[in-house]
Amino acid sequence: MSRKKETYRVVIVGGGFGGLNAARNLNDKNIGVTIIDRQNHHLFQPLLYQVAMGALSPADIASPLRYILRKRKNTKVIMGEVRDFDPENKKVFFDNGEIAYDALVVAAGSTHHYFGNDDWGVRAPGLKTIEDAVIIRSRVLRAFEAAERERDPEAIKSALTFVIVGGGPTGVELAGALREIAADTLKGDFRHVKTEESRIILVEGTGRMLPTYPERLSTRTEDRLRRIGVETRTGCLVTGMSETEVVIRCGADEEVVPARNVIWAAGVKASPLGARLAEVTGAEIDRAGRLVVNNDLTLPGYPDIFVIGDMALCRDDRGEPLPGLAAVARQQGLYIARALKKRVRGKDYKPFRYLDLGSMATIGKAAAVVNFGWLKLAGYIAWLIWLFVHLMYVVEFENRLLVLFQWAWSYVTGNRSARLITDYSKWHVDK
């Protein structure tokens, strides 16, 4: 790639919240930015469960990276899959080429973690990409279709039993939304099946749902889930699954639940690029595959390599690792952009500090929990706050209006318009 001599070259790997926010804030004509992602779009992941549950279309919450960055003339977007790093020669290798950097920002995010049971992936899809969401949507809707055709009561029961593994925000949101579909949205669409009799079982390994939230909010969440009809199992693990059954172990008890549907929301691990980067830099890596970073988010010994978001193990003032939240990645992206702009001017900059803006999750229709530290809420007001915050953050104005319009409509009518079953098993491998 040609470049002017004076340009400081920043290469960003990953167009999620961290990488995109770094790119957006690197508005400095002395800096040339290249952002590489294997997808062509930035995805607003906090709403991905709504795609999986047929309430939103993929395009409502995803925008092409090129389009978002089209006015940044110092910024290039490459659609490609990064394969390797050469920190000595300051190069990144991707599937269709290589690129040199003066500073590298690695923000490739995380992937599903099956804790050694990777063969569960096919049976129990997780929720990270548009493709994942479309797969889950098709599976869930197909389960109701299968139940409608079935005559054997046991088979119907198994088709209508959904096990969601993991009681963090994603699991809670999926369980609530799934219950809403079964009890509300689909009611009246079927002639044989009573969709409201579907079983939705939410399994959490620790002692309470939303374990990172204050205990009071966990209790409120569990109450609410049970009230809308979700079965909650805390202190329980999924220890096995077959085509038709799921094994749930609670303490010494083991239960075999006839269930054809499993969704995985139990854990994430850093992108495998983290392990590769650790190999070539000697950086320390934790069990979740995260790289231990300095307080300026660089790798020890490599002041030109930053790691942020779900890939970074970054501790707060109390020594606790920062959680894998959009807000963390976004603040780290902004920090790096500012740090690099100072660096090219030869100025100093301070260490990164995370400003905890709180966290929130929905629990079915018109209810949420919100934890701002100074404000802890559960219920309808919390849901309004959730709605407001999420609308404000949906990246593009255009999408925001569409999402708002669509939400308002489905709230009033109870309808979910994107209930499409698609089948891409004959997808041709693209050149």
Added chain:
Amino acid sequence: MSRKKETYRVVIVGGGFGGLNAARNLNDKNIGVTIIDRQNHHLFQPLLYQVAMGALSPADIASPLRYILRKRKNTKVIMGEVRDFDPENKKVFFDNGEIAYDALVVAAGSTHHYFGNDDWGVRAPGLKTIEDAVIIRSRVLRAFEAAERERDPEAIKSALTFVIVGGGPTGVELAGALREIAADTLKGDFRHVKTEESRIILVEGTGRMLPTYPERLSTRTEDRLRRIGVETRTGCLVTGMSETEVVIRCGADEEVVPARNVIWAAGVKASPLGARLAEVTGAEIDRAGRLVVNNDLTLPGYPDIFVIGDMALCRDDRGEPLPGLAAVARQQGLYIARALKKRVRGKDYKPFRYLDLGSMATIGKAAAVVNFGWLKLAGYIAWLIWLFVHLMYVVEFENRLLVLFQWAWSYVTGNRSARLITDYSKWHVDK
């Protein structure tokens, strides 16, 4: 399936325009309707090219059949793939069961026709389903991404050359929309590639584009296409294709065009279910796989089997076969519903007559051709008519509002929001 003794059982195969309109109009409590489709949704096909070109999301133009028919308590929807017919015992067999009928309506539509070159299917996808549209969208967008990474001028040119085979309404609409994307929408998104230099070649075998339209409108269409930058080749056939090239033969001349992208809009043939039905009923079948029907749309010798839409060879007063249009299928569906309602009451009914409401197609942005017989128009006014008619026909009110909103937005901003590249090559085969 249990049934009350007195119920007259109508089984409809296919939930397209014909089958759905039959079901919707069979509102008679003495009639029990079952509609079987392998998809869970009805698709508004006339706008499918807009999904393929990233202007609309799949859910904007598709609705679950169950949802559309949820208030018809005499109607059941089965998601299943019909495999066979037993006209003597009046039964239909599908992948997960069988069903008995008193009257059968076969409306399974059509599929791509590669005229003996079925191996072209992978290379040159056609446009019939949501899945097709998503494949074409990903391919087209991926072509621009590939060109952006490429440095070899020849390879760039080939990546940016799109051959559309077939100059009927679908081909013309695709060519116009693709030109709009290349010249307009994507402009400014890329740093290396000049997307407006893309070549779009529309190849038509007969002497003019839109051969079923009046000649004057064909001329206007070709003028308009050329003016916006589409290369038109009439009287030409695609006779071969490889990974990187397409062979176009015009008369005695053969040209090898370096082009990595081909879209197939050249022809359709009736669903293979037509051939199976012909086998078991001895019905006559034409080269496009259509079944010759009586003037009441039944198969000769089988007054209880109706065939409609793209699967039927039905002639108008002048002996011309009716075209494969939504309007034809829709009118035939309505006709059958009325005929069956009369039949269960022992009343007579008249033969089917097609009321030609005209046809229309868009040519890029804000231009269309309209042929109402008494009114033949090309240009902006025609486009407004096209817009109005299509909005009126989008099945559901909800979708209509969303589509209108989205169109208005993209018309004002020139943006197309659904420009997502997805990759379903790892799609798990569903149980």
